[in-house]
Amino acid sequence: MSDEFELIRRYLAPLAAGAPGALDLEDDAALLAAPAGTELVLTADALVAGVHFLPDDPADLVARKLLRVNLSDLAAMGARPLGYLMTAAWPLPPDEAWVARFAAGLAEDQQTFGVALLGGDTTGTPGPLTLSLTAIGGVAPGRALKRATARAGESVYVSGSIGDGWLGLMASRGEGPPLSAEQRAYLIDRYRLPRPRLALGEALVEEGLASSAIDVSDGLAADLRHILEASGLAAVVEAAALPLSDAARAALSAEPALLAGLIGGGDDYEILFTAAPERAEEIEALSTRLDLPLTRIGRLAKGRGLAVLDATGNEISLEIKGWTHF
């Protein structure tokens, strides 16, 4: 193993210190005692420099986004995170300051989310930095939230605010409507640093509130369509009900045509879930308890397809159907 990999490993090894089963990353594999009566929830995502993040994006934010997009997938299933593995194909020689800041970002989020690095692999590549992370979570057996289990007549809810990720990407490129520096900073932060809604996912499972769930990574419309297709249902969403941040509201007021982008754009990492109408009060109480907006944006019906209606009841054309990373 070259000294170049050694440098990277030196920065990554401390991330495993909190996990005895990681065996200091010195063994062939890591050990993890799954809590008794737990079903495992497993997800893996890759990020490629120049595809999912820009080479000059701050390294700590790249690291945290890598971890958080995977934790968001666990949140969407209602799972509690148990740990993660990571592989990195690194252009050599590595930029030590970048590696150090990358590791510091992971360390910070490990604290925040109570997880540790369990294992992985570092190798060199003649191509761009390519990161792959596998997150492992646990959920009570049979209780994981899925996409295919929504029912007609139920309400559609979404957490937090919608469209900030898409506006944040535009703002980070210097595009989009004129906004205050503060609003731009808010949106860019929302784009770069997803907030995986783990507490919400766990609470939805514990209280049996949601019939289905997904995280909003491809865009509200595309992800709701995933639930509709898997469950064999139609949905009507009221555009006026969509929860928007102050910054998104300012952007929309400057350029009303952005509405389709807010509904179609990705990278929000909120939780979209469905629930029976009679659970509305419990969901409101949960929203208060978590200090997280949970907004009813529409309802499910028999049939197929998604219709988004404006305030006068006319269907809005969703020009941006899904989300493709830049």
Added chain:
Amino acid sequence: MSDEFELIRRYLAPLAAGAPGALDLEDDAALLAAPAGTELVLTADALVAGVHFLPDDPADLVARKLLRVNLSDLAAMGARPLGYLMTAAWPLPPDEAWVARFAAGLAEDQQTFGVALLGGDTTGTPGPLTLSLTAIGGVAPGRALKRATARAGESVYVSGSIGDGWLGLMASRGEGPPLSAEQRAYLIDRYRLPRPRLALGEALVEEGLASSAIDVSDGLAADLRHILEASGLAAVVEAAALPLSDAARAALSAEPALLAGLIGGGDDYEILFTAAPERAEEIEALSTRLDLPLTRIGRLAKGRGLAVLDATGNEISLEIKGWTHF
């Protein structure tokens, strides 16, 4: 999602058909019910085109090597494989014939090893094809084989034959000593297609035969040193005792200087393990039962360092200390 990714996903989705918890790769994450009383064993390795395999290597063998190097890590801990996740950063547009053959290789090995694809991610990359695989296994709690638990006075064993991986890499480049076509084909196959010694790993755990274990990926010398360093011990290995294939024996007889390479070269994916001398008969019986050579090649002592002795008891210089991928 572009049609180009869709093509890749179409070939990969059937690999999840055997795992109900993979949810047809359609959900945010996969579910896996860990067998009761199981400790999880987790490992992840990445392969990069041009670094770990050549662009013109057969796609099915690349896929199988990716899976097998991870299964070999599970074998070294004595774990039984439960499933795997994979991420792939793919140069676009994908070569459909290559993708199809890659998926066929995985399908074949899924049958062989009783595992299925549980989840993952596919993305495009401007760089080389970069594959990352996380394998999940299970072992009886507290019984996983580790590196740090060898004891002075014990015997050092290795499975199968040693040096074939290194000779196979040379043969695949048209280098190395003159050998018969059959011998070259045997060595190249050994290099390209590791045989993870899963049955051996599980048996060593069940029968409590091994005090420590590691798989020979970096090279016999380097991997034995890993055990020695972790356990705080020294070892003496008898070169004459090393198990060599007929092809390796022919190569060594043509070029005796290759010995250091056989001991130092990597990619054998055999299991190196240590055991108390009084277990010798049980190990011989296990070898017979598994139809797999298990050869005593040396012994552990107090102290530090590895000495490899020739037939006259003189120490052999190991010029190639470890193994760096080409």
